[in-house]
Amino acid sequence: NKNNFPLFQYTKIPKTFSIQRPISTPSVNSILVSKDSLLKSIYQILPSKMVICLSIERFFNYIYPFAPYLDNQMFINDIERILNINYQKDRLLNENVNINDFKITDKNDLAIIGSLLTVIKLSSLTLYSNNGAPILNPSNDECSLINITLSDKIIDYAQLCLDEFCLFKRCSLPVLQCAILLREYQKRNGCDAFADGDSQTYTSLLIQMA
Numbered sequence: 001n002k003n004n005f006p007l008f009q010y011t012k013i014p015k016t017f018s019i020q021r022p023i024s025t026p027s028v029n030s031i032l033v034s035k036d037s038l039l040k041s042i043y044q045i046l047p048s049k050m051v052i053c054l055s056i057e058r059f060f061n062y063i064y065p066f067a068p069y070l071d072n073q074m075f076i077n078d079i080e081r082i083l084n085i086n087y088q089k090d091r092l093l094n095e096n097v098n099i100n101d102f103k104i105t106d107k108n109d110l111a112i113i114g115s116l117l118t119v120i121k122l123s124s125l126t127l128y129s130n131n132g133a134p135i136l137n138p139s140n141d142e143c144s145l146i147n148i149t150l151s152d153k154i155i156d157y158a159q160l161c162l163d164e165f166c167l168f169k170r171c172s173l174p175v176l177q178c179a180i181l182l183r184e185y186q187k188r189n190g191c192d193a194f195a196d197g198d199s200q201t202y203t204s205l206l207i208q209m210a
Helices: 035-045 049-063 072-083 109-125 140-146 154-163 173-189 199-209
Strands: 015-020 102-104
Touching: 035 049, 035 102, 035 109, 035 154, 049 102, 049 109, 049 140, 072 109, 102 109, 109 154, 109 173, 154 173
Parallel strands: none
Antiparallel strands: 015 102
């Protein structure tokens, strides 16, 4: 019953929402007018299964100690459920094996997708030094990630996922986690996720949400 979720701005969407990868790729610059089009666009910019799994692993190895906002096993379980992947096996796949479909079965799944997009972007930042050069002596997994070009709209789509929720009241944990991760990305990047002057306002909003 959608009335049980007053904090989620819900449009009419099936209880189980499944997306299949279409043949043509929609423009990431097009205006996203519905949740369906947002999900389809996100589907098109998701990297391969291997990159997703390695990015999650790298996040918990290098970012999590300084930003412990996600539970490792809970997050992996959610991503496996939504993207229909096997974290342990798919991280060993060829980099060209893409996501076949993903399913939205819970009101918070969109926030989890937003967190995943931010996790992928944060993980990619750890592959480069402060001067923008790739890290020295990368491992095979690190080389695979360095050779992948992520969409430059990945944080924009993470923000659009968060925008589907009302943030002016107490929110569910996945929504709060997505918001905090975006804030962490803004602190490290300073330009993609927030306009100038919005940082302090956003921090205050996070405190209110919690």
